[in-house]
Amino acid sequence: MNRPARRAKPRPAHRRHGHSKAGCLKILRGLSAYLDDELEGDVCREIRKHLGACPNCEVFLASLRSTITLCRHVTPPPLSSSAKARLRGHILKAAGR
Numbered sequence: 001m002n003r004p005a006r007r008a009k010p011r012p013a014h015r016r017h018g019h020s021k022a023g024c025l026k027i028l029r030g031l032s033a034y035l036d037d038e039l040e041g042d043v044c045r046e047i048r049k050h051l052g053a054c055p056n057c058e059v060f061l062a063s064l065r066s067t068i069t070l071c072r073h074v075t076p077p078p079l080s081s082s083a084k085a086r087l088r089g090h091i092l093k094a095a096g097r
């Protein structure tokens with residue numbers, strides 16, 4: 001019997017939105033700084049520009065924001081450093097895909 005190969009290899013995400021992976025990586029790294037309120041005006045503008053053209057990153061930021069909001073609702077204090085580190089890990093993992 002001929003079994004179809006079901007375990008498809010993960011498709012590179014950058015094929016879908018046409019941005020270079022390096023571009024997204026840079027933006028996602030910037031988003032990491034955004035968590036710490038460390039963004040400078042220039043970087044912020046660059047991110048906004050990218051988000052306008054890149055649905056993938058836009059969706060990611062939206063979910064990141066709602067996650068942070070959710071966390072703030074549950075726990076009164078702002079993000080702990082361990083929570084920040086975890087989010088940063090998620091970001092870099094997503095960026096590495």
Ligand SMILES: [Zn+2]
Binds near residue numbers: 023024027
């Ligand atoms: Zn992107």
